[in-house]
Amino acid sequence: MARSRGRPSKILSDEAFALLLIIPLIVASLALTIFPLIFSLWLSFQEQYLRPELHFGFAGLLQYANVLQDPLFWKGIIVTFRFVVESVLLSALIGLGVALTLNQPFKGRGAVRALVLLPWAVSEFATGIIWSYLYRGSAFGLFNAILLSLRLISNPITWISEGFAVEAISLAFAWHMAPLAAFFFLANLQFIPKDIYRQARIDGANAFRRFRSITLPYLRYSLMIIAVLTMVYASKTIDIVLTLTGGGPGFESSTLTNIVYVRTFKELKFAYGAAMSWFLIVIVMALVTSTFVIMMRVGRKAR
Amino acid sequence: MNNENRTLTYILVLLIIVWTVMPIYWMLNLSLQFETTIFATPTSFVPPAPTDFWYRRILSIPTRENITMSGGSVGSMTAEHVGRGIRNSILVAIPVSIAAIAVASLSGYAFGRLKFRFKNGYLFLLLASQTLPPVAVILPFYIMFQTLNLLGSIYGLMIVYLSLIIPLVTWILIGFFAGLPVEVERAARIDGCGRLAALRRVIFPMAAPGIMAGWAFAFLTSYNEFMFAWILTVGSSAETLPPALTGLFFMDTTVPEMSAAVILSLIPVVLFALLLQKYVTELRIVDPITTVVG
Numbered sequence: 391m392a393r394s395r396g397r398p399s400k401i402l403s404d405e406a407f408a409l410l411l412i413i414p415l416i417v418a419s420l421a422l423t424i425f426p427l428i429f430s431l432w433l434s435f436q437e438q439y440l441r442p443e444l445h446f447g448f449a450g451l452l453q454y455a456n457v458l459q460d461p462l463f464w465k466g467i468i469v470t471f472r473f474v475v476e477s478v479l480l481s482a483l484i485g486l487g488v489a490l491t492l493n494q495p496f497k498g499r500g501a502v503r504a505l506v507l508l509p510w511a512v513s514e515f516a517t518g519i520i521w522s523y524l525y526r527g528s529a530f531g532l533f534n535a536i537l538l539s540l541r542l543i544s545n546p547i548t549w550i551s552e553g554f555a556v557e558a559i560s561l562a563f564a565w566h567m568a569p570l571a572a573f574f575f576l577a578n579l580q581f582i583p584k585d586i587y588r589q590a591r592i593d594g595a596n597a598f599r600r601f602r603s604i605t606l607p608y609l610r611y612s613l614m615i616i617a618v619l620t621m622v623y624a625s626k627t628i629d630i631v632l633t634l635t636g637g638g639p640g641f642e643s644s645t646l647t648n649i650v651y652v653r654t655f656k657e658l659k660f661a662y663g664a665a666m667s668w669f670l671i672v673i674v675m676a677l678v679t680s681t682f683v684i685m686m687r688v689g690r691k692a693r
Numbered sequence: 694m695n696n697e698n699r700t701l702t703y704i705l706v707l708l709i710i711v712w713t714v715m716p717i718y719w720m721l722n723l724s725l726q727f728e729t730t731i732f733a734t735p736t737s738f739v740p741p742a743p744t745d746f747w748y749r750r751i752l753s754i755p756t757r758e759n760i761t762m763s764g765g766s767v768g769s770m771t772a773e774h775v776g777r778g779i780r781n782s783i784l785v786a787i788p789v790s791i792a793a794i795a796v797a798s799l800s801g802y803a804f805g806r807l808k809f810r811f812k813n814g815y816l817f818l819l820l821a822s823q824t825l826p827p828v829a830v831i832l833p834f835y836i837m838f839q840t841l842n843l844l845g846s847i848y849g850l851m852i853v854y855l856s857l858i859i860p861l862v863t864w865i866l867i868g869f870f871a872g873l874p875v876e877v878e879r880a881a882r883i884d885g886c887g888r889l890a891a892l893r894r895v896i897f898p899m900a901a902p903g904i905m906a907g908w909a910f911a912f913l914t915s916y917n918e919f920m921f922a923w924i925l926t927v928g929s930s931a932e933t934l935p936p937a938l939t940g941l942f943f944m945d946t947t948v949p950e951m952s953a954a955v956i957l958s959l960i961p962v963v964l965f966a967l968l969l970q971k972y973v974t975e976l977r978i979v980d981p982i983t984t985v986v987g
Contacts, residue, residue: 426833513917667829
């Protein structure tokens with residue numbers, strides 16, 4: 391098509407030039423993933439023997455069948471699901487609130503916009519460490535320190551307790567992820583034409599109505615991006631869980647990644663861990679693929 | 694805007710600042726105290742008698758207190774590892790982020806601006822490579838690196854990071870390149886610029902903010918990565934920050950020492966973020982899929 395418009399320099403077609411440019415990318419993304427994937431697939435069909443020395447023998451689907459009977463596997467799936475849903479909701483809601491506020495004119499807006507990105511630059515494992523000190527059940531935990539100095543409580547509270555450990559991680563994770571959400575929302579908000587709001591106001595639409603009928607539909611795209619990113623990050627993370635709760639109390643807050651980690655590296659069940667990690671890979675891939683398809687549909691419709 | 698709305702905005706802004714800064718401030722507060730004041734009830738919100746003892750200990754700068762408190766030896770081994778970890782992490786992140794942004798700019802341009810066969814397929818591959826949970830592939834990686842004698846090597850970690858970060862940054866840049874005006878490039882080409890010259894003289898200068906933001910993403914991702922750093926460098930002289938910091942954490946160090954280590958580890962990140970915040974906050978991210986996929 392470009393050629394028919396009579397563009398200069400026909401030595402290289404768009405096609406050839408593009409392939410030339412993306413070769414390093416393809417090499418980088420495949421070189422180190424192909425072998426580990428094939429190896430772990432092979433491993434997942436083996437039985438592991440420890441005597442006389444560590445060796446493997448073909449066992450068909452045995453490990454996969456074992457995984458399905460592992461109560462911790464199902465526990466991990468439920469915890470992951472809970473963690474992912476809570477993280478997406480919290481990150482999107484907090485991010486939206488931040489973006490809508492920072493979209494208003496006020497003094498020092500530029501500085502505040504830069505500042506709110508900070509938690510995103512803090513790594514997930516450091517986020518876990520920091521929040522573990524906020525939740526700490528002794529007097530020096532931030533939440534306890536606040537309540538103690540306000541004299542609302544007289545003894546420190548154990549914050550990460552049975553039943554709420556996953557929520558504790560989700561909140562910390564949202565602290566880390568919400569800035570990214572706010573960033574996408576803010577970029578997206580700039581594209582909404584101001585005239586629409588003025589017109590809506592003249593037509594007598596109140597603030598809530600304007601938000602629901604104008605702002606929200608315009609933000610649909612960034613909402614989806616945020617949902618996908620948070621979903622992918624939350625379902626594959628392990629660091630924040632390790633540093634914040636260690637997966638506990640017991641296995642209360644162990645996501646599927648934690649269970650894979652425990653089975654593989656703590657119990658040294660390599661073949662079994664490989665089979666379980668294939669369930670994990672398939673789950674994450676299914677999430678991403680379905681989103682990819684939906685986004686393509688939405689993209690086509692938008693044009 | 695009326696006054697009531699303005700007051701509400703300022704209250705919300707204040708809340709946002711507290712939510713953002715409070716967790717980090719709390720670490721700073723703890724890091725400047727000794728345990729005696731930390732365990733007082735309630736813990737003070739400002740250090741009663743600020744001390745830099747824990748920072749000196751981590752960076753192994755001798756002080757009088759050091760000598761009296763730890764019986765002559767300066768610092769503890771695990772604490773000193775944090776200082777070394779920060780150095781190693783920066784040594785890895787700088788070359789990795791520069792190489793990654795160079796490669797990712799080219800491929801980002803190709804995906805954003807050129808038409809070619811199987812583009813959707815490549816895009817999907819790109820997306821898929823981003824979703825592999827590290828914990829699922831870490832064992833084969835370990836074996837592979839052991840065979841290649843790259844365990845505990847800073848270069849081995851660099852290779853891993855390039856393969857993680859190039860696709861990530863490409864993904865971010867695609868939409869950015871797609872959003873640049875086509876006319877300028879076309880005019881340059883008609884004026885006789887070759888493809889590479891047009892890239893160098895027209896496209897890349899226009900794309901500079903996006904490329905700087907991509908560089909920031911690349912640097913932070915490399916500096917903050919946990920799983921590979923842990924499995925591939927822990928306990929070696931190439932140990933980077935994440936394993937060092939986590940090691941200290943699980944060794945049950947003292948509260949203020951851990952806090953100081955976290956605050957120290959954040960300094961490079963904050964400096965880097967400050968340096969590039971102008972580009973990052975101004976970046977217009979266009980949706981890669983809906984703008985590119987045909």
